[in-house]
Amino acid sequence: MSLVLTTASVPDRDKVAYWNDAVSRTLVPMTVTPRGDGPFDGRIATDRLGYLQVSTMEADAESVRRTPALIAASSDALVAVGVQVSGTATFVQDGRRAEVSEGDLVVYDTARPYSFDYPRRFATHVFQLPRHALGVPDGDIRRVTGRAISTGDGFGAMLLPFLAALASSPSGGYPPTVANRLAGNVVDLFATLIEERAHAERPDGGERGHLLPRVLDHINLNLGDPDLSPERIAHHHGISVRYLHRLFQAEGITVGRLIRQRRLEECGRELARRGRTAPTVSAVAQRWGFVSPAHFSRAFRDAYGVSPREWRGLRAAGDGLTAAPAVSGG
Template structure:
């Protein structure tokens, strides 16, 4: 808790500017009244979510490009107006915020709040990367007041008010992180609901999923293609990325591995005068460890990469009959049986053991 109560009158404004800037983000606060200024701000943390409650006399708060340059992390904030009113401006839009309204703002772009009389507000700040929404969606929501009479806002108001009034120290770390995750999910849903009035949250997720899949397919050869890398490129949390793939019945890692194996399988079966080596194909599609690649390939298709290439070469040779091979992306029920069937189709002796 930081308060101007015990600060000399002549130092209150400077103290308050410093307190607000250190607690939230760098900004300029100008009192609207002539008398001694009074303000207090309390802050707490819930996992990666910062929760602040601010009560102060009439003031104007500004976040300028010069102040933004002093901040290292991109944050998104949600303000809950508990008492008093405010005029909020961001992205060229102006909103009149009344008691009980919510506002969403991006700390990486200029904004201002004008409080004409004493007020109280809760401010929830979280890293921009934890939200599974696009920059365009956030821009559509900023600069407007969100009512809490219905929709997601109606669910958010009592939850956020209760969360701000409780003490985070009372929660074990695992519970605090889970609560923070629930808040992020609610914020993401709120932004999607407001940004896609004509569509649904499912539409927004589907569009994001298509972009993620396209990114994966274009970067399969990068050995550093990990869930962390993918999430960072799309400015979402790893947790949210995993949630997207839950709806596909797979995990991020499984999908990347399956797509890499499919490309390796296709390239090893390619006809040509000079066939690429197995290790060269594996490295080209992001497999760093040859032994790991061979195990993964055999688990998926029932034969080793070298056997697969030899079988395909024999099958496509003059006078050869078509070999029976596993379907792409499926693991055979009996790997030995499938391998022997394939070898017989290629006029090769059955394997031993």
């Protein structure tokens, strides 16, 4: 059931103090200063969808500040997405100032100072989630804070009606497992929005051209590590797994398939070398990151049509093979 806090029945002299407490307890600690002289009116309704908190706030003109002192006194590390339902706002974070119009989205990090100035009565939806649940690099979040994201076209246009419907629908009827799954889907959409906007805000439009070669070099240098994975690669480069996969979309191959392909190629080359003391097939497989010899043999046969021992025998017989053929991927 939604929690609704309103100044409607609060004496005029206590409305501002009540509203400050209501907003700080519902969202995060902040100071709220009314911009008008008359009695203040505000209402905030909050619901939870798994680990996602959804709030709708309507109030008279006000200024909101999240100061370093308030941040130091609170332990929650949250990221918020605000949807301007009506009215306008001036939003400031990370040294940037954005004029927010009706229908615009803003992303902000509650662990860093920010402010909102609402010159007249307004309404806004606020979606808050734990910072760790987002799975987006800090750098990407910093690139989109302090900016208004238009929902006139692109991904924002698709996201806006969904968020509006979510904010207006009570979530109490969802079983916990359904609520958590739905929250995860919403968070994935937020992560996609942030990554899309962060990519657009990067000063170098050729970011992919610089990052992809570094990722490929890292993969080639660490093929022997059996724990090499998309998660480890993304963490090493300070990007999300989702963004890593996007880097490889144009390559026509997944990250996992590329790792396997490169390992098989190196194994094939090593098995094809002539020598008096050739390493065992198991030793070669282990050297290039295959934990299970049986799995390696199956993967090798699937790729080349012969077993590793047959491959070595063909090379020893002098059939002219000098290296493993490229493994087809997709």
